[in-house]
Amino acid sequence: MATIKEKEQEVIEEFELFDDWMDKYNYIIDLGKALPGIDESNREDKYLIKGCQARVWLLAEYKDGKVMYSADSDALITRGIIALLVRVLSGQAPADIVEADMSFIDRIGLKEHLSATRSNGLLNMIKQMKLYALAFQQKN
Amino acid sequence: MPIHTDTLRKAFPILETKVNGRPLVYFDNAATTQKPVSVLERLRNYYERENSNIHRGAHFLSQQATDAYEGARKTMQSFINAKHTHEVIFTRGTTESINLVAHSFCSKFVKAGDEILISAMEHHSNIVPWQIACREKQAELKVIPMDEQGELCMDAYRDMLGEKSRLVAITHVSNALGTVNPVKEMVGLAHEKNIPVMIDGAQATPHMAVDVQELDCDFYCFSGHKMYGPMGVGVLYGKEAWLNQMPPYQSGGEMIREVGFKKTTYNELPFKFEAGTPNVADVLGMETAIQFILKLGHQHISAHENDLLHYATGQLKQLDNIRFVGTAAQRTSVVSFLFEDIHPYDTGTILDKLGIAVRTGHHCAQPIMDFYQIPGTVRISLAVYNTRREIDVCMDALTRVREMFG
Numbered sequence: 001m002a003t004i005k006e007k008e009q010e011v012i013e014e015f016e017l018f019d020d021w022m023d024k025y026n027y028i029i030d031l032g033k034a035l036p037g038i039d040e041s042n043r044e045d046k047y048l049i050k051g052c053q054a055r056v057w058l059l060a061e062y063k064d065g066k067v068m069y070s071a072d073s074d075a076l077i078t079r080g081i082i083a084l085l086v087r088v089l090s091g092q093a094p095a096d097i098v099e100a101d102m103s104f105i106d107r108i109g110l111k112e113h114l115s116a117t118r119s120n121g122l123l124n125m126i127k128q129m130k131l132y133a134l135a136f137q138q139k140n
Numbered sequence: 141m142p143i144h145t146d147t148l149r150k151a152f153p154i155l156e157t158k159v160n161g162r163p164l165v166y167f168d169n170a171a172t173t174q175k176p177v178s179v180l181e182r183l184r185n186y187y188e189r190e191n192s193n194i195h196r197g198a199h200f201l202s203q204q205a206t207d208a209y210e211g212a213r214k215t216m217q218s219f220i221n222a223k224h225t226h227e228v229i230f231t232r233g234t235t236e237s238i239n240l241v242a243h244s245f246c247s248k249f250v251k252a253g254d255e256i257l258i259s260a261m262e263h264h265s266n267i268v269p270w271q272i273a274c275r276e277k278q279a280e281l282k283v284i285p286m287d288e289q290g291e292l293c294m295d296a297y298r299d300m301l302g303e304k305s306r307l308v309a310i311t312h313v314s315n316a317l318g319t320v321n322p323v324k325e326m327v328g329l330a331h332e333k334n335i336p337v338m339i340d341g342a343q344a345t346p347h348m349a350v351d352v353q354e355l356d357c358d359f360y361c362f363s364g365h366k367m368y369g370p371m372g373v374g375v376l377y378g379k380e381a382w383l384n385q386m387p388p389y390q391s392g393g394e395m396i397r398e399v400g401f402k403k404t405t406y407n408e409l410p411f412k413f414e415a416g417t418p419n420v421a422d423v424l425g426m427e428t429a430i431q432f433i434l435k436l437g438h439q440h441i442s443a444h445e446n447d448l449l450h451y452a453t454g455q456l457k458q459l460d461n462i463r464f465v466g467t468a469a470q471r472t473s474v475v476s477f478l479f480e481d482i483h484p485y486d487t488g489t490i491l492d493k494l495g496i497a498v499r500t501g502h503h504c505a506q507p508i509m510d511f512y513q514i515p516g517t518v519r520i521s522l523a524v525y526n527t528r529r530e531i532d533v534c535m536d537a538l539t540r541v542r543e544m545f546g
Binding site for chain 1: 160482483484485486489490493500501515516544545
């Protein structure tokens with residue numbers, strides 16, 4: 001299994017292929033469409049991440065020392081970005097997730113989605129993923 | 141004189157901004173308008189040549205600044221046609237004006253079991269201060285319902301006005317829907333039962349002439365920054381009779397007459413409600429913004445903005461799956477919409493990439509979104525410097541959004 005850093009590098013290299021933002025966003029939209037998402041029955045308030053313009057649900061389970069995430073959103077661009085986060089962090093050990101700096105988001109030019117004007121949706125998403133990891137780490 | 145945007149836009153250097161290499165299309169005017177050079181120069185001139193603390197120093201600069209500040213109060217008075225200059229209180233903006241009324245009016249006139257009426261289309265800033273005041277007083281907050289078009293249900297309103305009603309607080313123009321409420325009629329109905337009315341005019345003053353004596357409202361609030369003036373300054377108009385009876389909101393310098401450790405007496409109106417050193421520069425900037433509006437003329441501003449509103453609505457109608465939110469007969473300067481099959485956040489993200497500044501989301505009016513059961517809207521809000529050409533650019537961008545997501 002590739003490390004978080006290796007996966008981040010993979011994503012960065014993929015995004016280097018795009019010359020303009022339009023192609024990049026079309027790709028993010030495709031990623032959003034391809035994300036399996038979550039069961040309708042799990043679209044519950046307790047899985048909802050607060051502070052997002054779009055609604056974002058995040059679930060996590062702990063299997064064989066790794067954290068497995070699944071997530072969903074009602075906005076496609078948000079879904080695409082979530083797909084990237086899940087791809088990088090899912091299947092990793094809690095300690096590594098807690099430590100991850102997630103600098104690839106900046107490198108692929110999506111930093112604006114981290115700014116306060118975006119209601120901190122992505123930041124809250126990352127925070128929540130790390131909180132799950134932290135909880136699993138402390139439980140075990 | 142009719143509006144000539146080519147000339148007018150030269151007074152707003154920020155409109156030349158490029159976003160991602162494209163010319164900025166600024167359609168977020170309900171959040172804040174841009175400021176003309178005359179306002180910027182007024183601010184600069186104040187700090188460069190006039191700065192001094194007012195109402196106390198006996199020296200030249202202080203005297204001059206005091207005269208300028210009190211002169212601005214006169215400009216505000218005539219702008220809204222208030223009866224007295226001292227009925228104009230300077231605040232930080234509409235939010236503070238509403239908080240002042242919610243605090244000072246309620247502490248004197250509201251008791252347990254009383255009712256305050258607001259409407260279903262209020263901005264959060266005309267909801268939360270009343271919730272807090274009602275909780276403190278164990279009073280009840282009642283909400284005047286609206287219909288699918290985004291118009292207030294006047295029959296329900298009539299029925300709600302009763303023995304226990306202490307105050308009606310309603311918006312003149314809805315920031316999320318653009319609805320212009322029949323405030324004059326609403327004031328009349330409330331007054332038949334001796335109930336005072338406060339109007340949130342933040343979205344009205346940039347677009348239409350307001351005459352508080354004609355409306356006969358008891359309080360009227362508005363902000364400088366939504367009408368081509370600086371941020372951090374606004375006005376509370378209140379009828380003298382109410383303001384005199386209300387206790388101060390904040391305390392400190394300016395608002396006192398005599399201070400002793402045992403007893404302090406308060407200053408007269410308007411100073412009773414203006415504790416601390418006032419925001420002189422921004423008050424003067426707001427005065428210049430009002431002069432800018434008056435020079436253009438309200439009738440010309442309305443004519444231009446209504447033309448844009450109709451043009452935009454007509455163009456947008458041609459797009460697939462579009463749903464307009466807020467279709468009241470009387471509207472001004474705001475088109476709120478969403479695509480049935482595309483999240484407003486997705487639409488907004490792509491518009492931003494194409495240089496178009498709109499607001500997406502709930503526009504600080506979550507109850508409205510709950511009413512329509514939508515996640516939010518895309519809001520185009522217009523100002524006097526916007527053009528049909530910009531609407532065309534926005535249409536092209538929205539067509540692109542449909543191609544990407546549709």
